[in-house]
Amino acid sequence: xxxxxxxxxxxxxxxxxxxxxxxxxxxxxxxxxxxxxxxxxxxxxxxxxxxxxxxxxxxxxxxxxxxxxxxxxxxxxxxxxxxxxxxxxxxxxxxxxxxxxxxxxxxxxxxxxxxxxxxxxxxxxxxxxxxxxxxxxxxxxxxxxxxxxxxxxxxxxxxxxxxxxxxxxxxxxxxxxxxxxxxxxxxxxx
Numbered sequence: 001x002x003x004x005x006x007x008x009x010x011x012x013x014x015x016x017x018x019x020x021x022x023x024x025x026x027x028x029x030x031x032x033x034x035x036x037x038x039x040x041x042x043x044x045x046x047x048x049x050x051x052x053x054x055x056x057x058x059x060x061x062x063x064x065x066x067x068x069x070x071x072x073x074x075x076x077x078x079x080x081x082x083x084x085x086x087x088x089x090x091x092x093x094x095x096x097x098x099x100x101x102x103x104x105x106x107x108x109x110x111x112x113x114x115x116x117x118x119x120x121x122x123x124x125x126x127x128x129x130x131x132x133x134x135x136x137x138x139x140x141x142x143x144x145x146x147x148x149x150x151x152x153x154x155x156x157x158x159x160x161x162x163x164x165x166x167x168x169x170x171x172x173x174x175x176x177x178x179x180x181x182x183x184x185x186x187x188x189x190x
Contacts, residue, residue, distance in 0.1 A: 006045075007045060007055075008059075009035060010031070010035050010037075010042065010045065010046070010052075011055060011056050011059045011098075012095050012097045012098060013031060013034045013035045013097065014026070014031050014052055014053075014055075014056045014097075015056050015059075015060060015095075015097040015098045015100070015101035016034075016096070016097025016098075016100060016101070017030060017031055017034060017097075018053070018056060018101055018104065019097060019100035019101045019103065019104045020100070023053055027049075028042055028043065028046075028049050028052065031052065056101070057116065057118070057119055059098075060098055060101055060102060060105075060119050061118060061119050061122050063091060063095075063098060064102065064119065064122045064123055064126055065122055067084060067087040067088070067091075067126050068122060068125055068126035070083070070087065071083045071084055071087075071126060074128075075128070076127070076128030076129075077128075078180075078183075078185045080127065080128055081127060081152075081180065081183050081185060082176070082180060082185070084126050084127055085152060085156065085176055085179045085180060085183075086176065088102075088153065088156055088179075089156060089160070089172055089175050089176055089179075092156050092157060092160035092175075093160065093172070096157070096160050096161050096164060099153070099156060099157045099160065100157045100161070101119075102119065102123055102153055102157070103150070103153050103154050103157045104116070105117070105119040105120040105123065106120050106123060106146075106149070106150045106153060106154075107150060107154070123149070123153070124146065124149060127145075127149050129142070129145050129146065129149065148182055148183045148184060149183065151182040152179040152180075152182040152183050153179075155175070155178050155179055155182055156175055156179050159171065159174075159175055159178070160175060
């Protein structure tokens, strides 16, 4: 494996563990054990837990930024939502821990730490959801849209993990249909 592949494996594993146990409850030793490295070997690549956390968040942000860039020409609405969900379904198939980590960032809302808050903002932006200036109350339609987006990604994350033992692609159409329905586009189902 190349250095990049090893780092990606470590970041995927860290994302999954951070999503499952929380960043504060996930030790470097737990990550090292999960990827089959010694703690010293992991520290060689990521010298502190904060460095691993920062790298994991940066990796997740970069992946979602790619999706946002790809869909940015589309106006907000069903076609853009479908394009984002298709990209996230592809990501969930290959990197389920990363999608679970996205859900963690979204589910923490305003309580998210600064770095996770940035990840949530990128996710919402990919769907074309505008941001509200800090300190301003969220309009009801923004709350509803945020709940729908979080529900769609939550369903994608949990279901892709639950059915990961099935043949690739077997669950994808159903995942997309359910996620689109959560966003209020039931007529867009496959």
